[in-house]
Amino acid sequence: MSKIRVAAAFVLISLFASFNSCAQGVHDPESPVSLGSTTLNLGAGPGLTYKYYNDLSVGIKTALEFGLWRAGPGVITLGGEFGISINELSHSIGLAGRSAWHYGWNVRGLDTYGGVSVGAGFYSDDSKVYSVDGSHEDEVFPLVGGFIGASYFLNRHFGFNVEAGYDISIIQAGIIFKLR
Numbered sequence: 001m002s003k004i005r006v007a008a009a010f011v012l013i014s015l016f017a018s019f020n021s022c023a024q025g026v027h028d029p030e031s032p033v034s035l036g037s038t039t040l041n042l043g044a045g046p047g048l049t050y051k052y053y054n055d056l057s058v059g060i061k062t063a064l065e066f067g068l069w070r071a072g073p074g075v076i077t078l079g080g081e082f083g084i085s086i087n088e089l090s091h092s093i094g095l096a097g098r099s100a101w102h103y104g105w106n107v108r109g110l111d112t113y114g115g116v117s118v119g120a121g122f123y124s125d126d127s128k129v130y131s132v133d134g135s136h137e138d139e140v141f142p143l144v145g146g147f148i149g150a151s152y153f154l155n156r157h158f159g160f161n162v163e164a165g166y167d168i169s170i171i172q173a174g175i176i177f178k179l180r
Contacts, residue, residue: 032111032153032178033102035075037067041151041161043174047085048166049092050121050141057087059169063098074103081117083168093122094143094168109153117145117167151176 033039040062047059061083069076078099085092096119104110125137145167153159153176161176163169 031075031104032109032151032159033065033067033075033077033104033113035067035070036180037075037178038065038180039077039151039176039178040064041163041174041176043161043163043169043172045169045172047083047087047092047169049085049087049090050123050143057085057091059083059085059172061094061163061168061172065098065100067102071101074101076101077113077115081119081168085168090123090125092124092168094145095119095122096143096145100147100149109159111151111153112149113151114148115146117143117147119143153178 031037042060042062044058044060047057049057061081063079063081065077065079067075068078076099078097081094081096081098083094085094094117096117098115098117100113100115102111102113105112119142121141121143123137123139123141145165147163147165147167149161149163149165151159151161157178159176159178160173162171162173164171
């Protein structure tokens with residue numbers, strides 16, 4: 001249970017530090033992800049159960065990111081993500097901090113990025129609920145992921161997003177909101 005508390009504390013501290021730094025940043029309204037921006041995305045696609053790699057599952061993930069530092073021609077974001085990957089016999093839940101480097105290629109509305117996530121995963125095997133001995137398999141594991149993605153904003157506050165990698169889902173498509 002202490003691993004869960006450490007992971008939750010890490011995510012909360014990261015989000016708090018991100019929010020405070022973001023409030024003092026410079027905002028560039030022309031770039032979808034810029035210094036001082038805040039984005040929220042929600043997507044779905046084929047998921048990872050992290051224990052049995054051949055299981056087909058559905059993954060749903062949401063991520064909140066804050067534009068904190070300028071790095072060369074792009075911006076580094078820091079934030080958090082929450083996701084779940086479900087199939088008929090098991091599910092995995094992920095709670096992680098994430099950071100990414102974003103670059104728009106000087107194309108209005110376009111944001112491309114790559115990054116990493118670190119946190120805790122929680123695996124539950126529901127197939128053993130009806131076993132003879134009544135056992136049920138639950139496991140907490142370190143969650144480390146990598147991802148690449150792209151967003152295209154239709155206007156200043158809304159767009160579409162696609163992300164691929166080893167991070168709760170293998171590939172996902174969804175929507176993204178620019179909150180600030």
